[in-house]
Amino acid sequence: MTAYVLILSAAGMLVSAFLMVGQKALFTTIRLYGAQSLLLGVVATTMAISESRQELFVTAALTVVLKTFLIPWFLMRTVDRIGIHREIEPFLNVPTSLLICLGLTVVGYRVSSGFEGGTQQVSHHVIGVALSLLLIGLFLMVTRKKAITQILALLTVENAVFLVAIGVTSGMPLIVEFGIAFDVILAVLVLGILVQRLVGRFESMDVSRLSKLKG
């Protein structure tokens, strides 16, 4: 039973990443990120119950509170304030992007088999999804032009790192976990402030316009 929940949630995270790649409306992309974080919370909770690892409950709670509610709320408020709601044409069109992400998923699964226990049913999927998510996050980062989408790509990479942590370790020490959560919040705040300053200055959050500095 728990195995099915784990695999389903992990697969759901991967699906949400693919949907983010195909999505242009910023609000929907932010909601997808929220859903992805919720699924990460589900993975952590399931692991916590099935392997009776108490610390993972804290991870799950932190993930859901911060990444499903707080960060998406803050990002939506930023988007609202700026008043730019859609991603412009990315550097690559959607079908090509999806095909590339499919390839990245294959690579992610291939690498995951090198881990200790990486070929066993459940952890194979968890690690495989985590590495694929990481690669898709990096891909989003280099192909998108809007500052908000780049933040979401960064946060997707960060979710992937957490999924790896849950999948291959018995949980990071709690203090470290809190420290990391605190830093992530700070980073999103700083990014948000910077985006508002960028828009105030350039009247756009198209980062491909940031090209004055060369050499």
Added chain:
Amino acid sequence: MNLVLWTLAVPLVTAAVGALGGARPFKEVTMVGGLALTFVLCLATAGQFLGGRPPAAFADALRVDGLSALVLVLCGFVGLLSGTYGAGYLRRNEARGVVTPRMRREFYGLIPAYVFAMLLVSMSNNLGIMWIAVELTTLASVFLISFHDRDTSLEAAWKFLVLGSLGLAFALLGTVLLFASGQGSLGEGMSGLHWTRFMQVAPELHPFTLRLGVVFALIGYGTKAGLAPMHTWKPDAYREAPSPAVVLMAVGMVNGALYCVLRIHLISKASLGPGFSEGLLLTLGLLSVLIAMPFVLIQWNIKRLLAYSSIEHVGIMAIGVGLGAEAAVFGALLHMTYHSLAKPLAFFSAGTIAQLHSSSNFDRIGHGTFSRTPVASALLVLATLMITGSPPFGLFFSELMILGAGFAGAHPAATAVFLAALVVLFCGFAYQVGQIVLGPPRDPADRRVPQPERFDLGMVTTIGVAAVAVVSTFYLPAPLMALIRAATQVVWGGG
């Protein structure tokens, strides 16, 4: 109370007081006084280490060994310099009326906060704390880079934050993988991420996971250090940030990030043997030195020029460690020490010239600054001689030591390429700085008259650091030398 905690508490309180506000003299005194006290505490902590009682706190999560003590002293020194020059820098800008209340708050708050984060990095024995501290330095520097609120400074801050965060995500993944490689042997809880614990169980780490973790962590922390090809944020950030903040990044962050790189390298070396991470460091180091070459030759901005010098020097230190010889490691740490003295001088003198000409672009500064700002120009020439490794200055000896060990060791071809790159870089810097300092102004009618040079706080700090850098060429205090030896012991002997 524990010395380690005092060393961290003082800059933190200084930052809080600075961010709150108050009259200018009060803020200046708090910042400079707080950072001076911090430096004294760093010296005391290093002294306690040399006295044979390694300081530690929080169940060894913070622990000072030879490498920590060296980086700690250098960071504390740079923090004090930055605070003193910074107070002078802001005074100059106040006189021109270009300082807003936001700038004051950010400046007096963020510089001590940055020093706090740097010191936390250099004392962390726990890979988790180390990551958190490096992330803090990143966040503290964002608003220092966008300080002047120009189009270009927002661009630089954005690129820095995105690339830096990505690097840190990699470093976090690396940390997680390192932790994963020791499941079963590292143990549960906080002490499972202790560097000392990793070194104890090194032979039992899972090789595949460890290898992957080391690569990610080296790339991640290498991004913060500015190793090529993850260096692209550096020229932008160094150009836009005010000079006192740049010095924190160019010396403090570079030393701190190298500290992290070395810790990861040592875990890898203890578990996988020396070849794996040494090869990586040597490759990244050589790439950094080579990539700096063309950009120095075509450079159009003095602070970007110095940023490429910073990339070069990070590369040199990585090469020193990557060559895999004890003499080269000693050379690399000696290089770190001398670099921490010479680079502030370079940024302070160049920063003064730029500030008086209201621009750091070559075309706005023009030629023949020697006739307009003689003291700063002379100091810039001195700094250029130092950072290009000209005899008799310290960096010449440390580079010679690395080169000697390289030719005698297993990588003579790589060392030859390195030597050739050093020669080209010397010529490049000599050409560029010569263009600025020497010669008559090209077009007297067009030239904007700079502000006159004054012996203010900024200038006094610059002259002071010049004196220290020159004296250090001929005389390094015995305790400092002992620290460099102890650090070599850690990096070569693994603890």
